[in-house]
Amino acid sequence: MSKERLNLVPQGTKALMLANEAIARACLEAGVAVAATYPGTPSSEIGGYLESMSKHTGMYFEYSINEKVALEVGAAAAVSGLRSFVFFKHVGLNVASDPFMSLGYVGVRKGMVVLSADDPSMHSSQNEQDSRFYARLAGVPMIEPATPAEAKEMVHVGFEISEKLETPVLLRTSTRVNHARGIVELRALPNISRKGHFEKDPFRFVPVPAVARKGRIRQLECMKSALAISEESPLNFEIGDGSVGIIASGVAYTYAKEFIEDACILKLGFTWPLPEYKVKKFLRRFDRVIVFEELAPLVEEHVQRMAREEGCQTQVLGKLSGHLPMAFEYTPDTVLALREQISVKNMKKTPKFESIPLPTRPPVLCAGCPHRATFYAVKKALNGREAIFSTDIGCYTLGLNPPLNSADFLLCMGSSVGAAGGFAESTDQKVIAFIGDSTLFHSGIPGIINAVFNKHHFLLVVLDNGTTAMTGHQPHPGTGRSSPSPTTPVDIEMMLKGLGVHNIGTVDPYDLSATIQAIKTALDTDEFSAIISRRPCPLALMRRGKLERKAFIIDKSKCVRCRTCFTKFTCPALSWDGIDVSIISELCIGCGCCAQVCPKRAIEVSK
C-alpha cells in the first residue's frame, strides 16, 4: 500500500482495493491498537498491509506463532481497553478455537473483531469447513460481507457491536470476498493510544467453574441483545421485488443480485444470531423462498425451522431440498440450477469448439526450490527402500506430485510430526516426517516433544527455507525478522537439543551428495533423529534483491538425452523440445542441483 493511501487522504476519497487491503485500511480507521495473525490464504495479505502500515500509525502488529496465540494476544489487548483485530483462515479458527470458546464467556472491554476467511472450493486449503458454526458454538455474534466495500464497512460495524455487547465479533469472509477488488471509500485515520490498562476483575476474567457459570449466563444474555441488534441492523436489508423471495448472504448475494430477475432479495449481513422476526415476516410474504449461501445450509436450516414455527406453507428451497449444491463455491452459473423456479437473466452461450487435449498446469515447486533437492536426496538415500512420508502444510506439500512422490499423509498444520509418531508405533515401515520452519514453530514442537518422550523412532526433516513461503514470505520466530524491530532468531538446532533430540544434522540441500549421506546415516540411527535442510527460499531472496544468479548451460556434446534431469528432478527451468534438453535462462536461478543430478555431468556453469 502506498503512503498516500495511508495518511491524510481526504475523507471520502475512493480507491480500488483488494478486500484484504480494505480490511486492513478499516482497522486503521477504526483505531485498532493491536492486531495479530498467523498467515493463511485467503486472509494472508491483510498481514502484509497491516505490517507495513502499522509502522506509520503506532498500531502494534504481530505475526504470532500460531492462531491460538494470536487470539490470546488480541483478547488481552481488548480486555485492557484497546481495540484489537485477529485474523486467519478457517482452519486457523480450529487452532484458535480453544481460547475462542471461553472468550464469549468472559467477554472483552473494548472492541475485538476476529476474522475467519473460509475457502469454498479449497483453492488453497485441506478442507472447506464453514466457520459460521463457530459463532453459534462460541456464542458470539457474526457478520458476513459480500463485497470489498462491505468488508471494509463491516470492520467498523463489528467494533461497534463488540463494544456495545462487550463480546468479540466474528467477521466471516470467503475467498471470493478476500480476493475480490472493488471501489471503497476511505475515512480519516484517528490518533490511537498504544497502551491500555487492565482493570482486574478475576471473578469475570478467571473462569474457574463458579465464575464460568456466571459467564455462561452472561454469554446467553449477550446473544439475546445481539438478536435485538440483528433485527434492527442495516446489514440486513431487502432489495428488488418479484414473486419469489431469496435469502442470500456472503458473496452468493452478488450472484443472486446480478443474475436473477424478478425476485425480492433479503440480504443478510448479520447472520448470527439471525434476525428471526425479519426473516419470519419475509417468509410470510412468499409461496417460495430460496436460500442462497455458500458451504453449509446454516441459514437454510433455521429458515426451515422458522417456516414451521410460523405455520406458513412457504416452500424453502436450497441445499437441503437438493436445488443447490452442498459442495464447493457458488458462481454466477450456480443460479442456472434455479431456472425452473425463478427467472434467470438471459445468459449467453459458448459456440461449440473443438476439444483439443490441453496439458494440465499444476502448481509446482519453483525453479531452484531447495525443497525439490531435499526430496530428491531423500529418495536417493532410501535407494528404493519403502518409507512413509508424513507431510505438512506449506509449499513442500507439492512434493506430493510425481516424480518426487514425497507425501503420503497430511491432516493439518503440525500433523506431520504427531502422525509420524503414530506410524512409527503402528508399522514396521521407515517413517519420515517433513515440516517447514514456520510450521515447525506453529505446531510441530509438541509432536517433537511427544516423540522424544514416548521414544517414537522416525526421521524428522525440517525444510528450513527461512520464511513462511507459501503465503507470501511472512516472518516467523526463526527469521529474526519481526515488526517493528528485529528480534533474536530462535536457533532450530538449539531448540531441538533443548527438547531432548540427540541426533541432529544440518545440511545444505544444494549439496546433494552431502545431503544424501546425512540422510542415510540418520535413517540407520536407531532413535528419533532430525535433519535440518537449510537453504533460503530463492523467491524471497529475489524479492529482497539478494539472489545471486549463476547461468547454467547444457553441453550438448556430453548430453546423452537420458532426460534424468527432468524426469527425476523436474525443475521447471529445464525444457525438452523432443530432441535436446535445454535450460530456460529466465527461470533458472543457478542452484546447480541439476548439474549434480546429471549422470554425464553435461550441465555446467556458463563461462
Next chain:
Amino acid sequence: MTFNILIVGVGGQGVLLASRVFGEAAMSEGHEVAMSEVHGMAQRGGSVSAVVRFGRGTISPLIPKAGADLILGFEPVETYRALQYANENTMIVTDVQKIIPITVTAGSESYPEVEKLITAMRDAGFSVLPLEATRLAEKAGSKLTVNSVLIGAVSALKGFPLSEESLRSALIASVPEKAKKINEQAFDLGREAVKL
C-alpha cells in the same frame, strides 16, 4: 451495461498487475468496478486468472460461462482453456508464446501446436487476435513488459470501452519509476501491432 474481462496466464507473468491496470482505468473513467483474482497454491508456474468487470450495477466478482467480453491470454494453452467463458462476440487477444508446463517436460502430457489452437478457435467462429507479445516485449527492452504490450494492444481494439489515455496512465502509475519508459514503449508496440 457491464463489460467483462477475463485475463488468463501462468503464475509469474503479471496477470494480476494487468488486471489492476484495467480496474484502475475503469475507476478513473467513473465506472463501478468488481474484480477477483486467483491466488494459486505455489508462487510460480500454475494457471492463474483474474476477472475485471465494470459498468452500472456491477457487483459480482465472477463472470458466468460465455460471459466474457474480452479474454486476454498471456499464453495460448491458457487462452484455449478459458474458451468456455467466450461467446461469439467475445474479443480474444492472446500471446502466441508457449510456456511448457512441467507435465509436458516430464513426458506425461503433450503440448498442442499453437497454430492448431488458433485455427480451432477461428473455425468455431471466435474472433481471435494472436500477437507475438513476448517478442514485442523483448523488442521494447524486457520480456517482463509482456503485460504492457498486451494492455497496449487492447487499448487499440475497436469497441473496447476504456480510453487509451486512462489505460496508459493507469499502467504508468503501476510500474516502478525506472521501468516507466520501457513499459510505455511496450504499450506503444502493442498498440501498433493491432493497428497493422
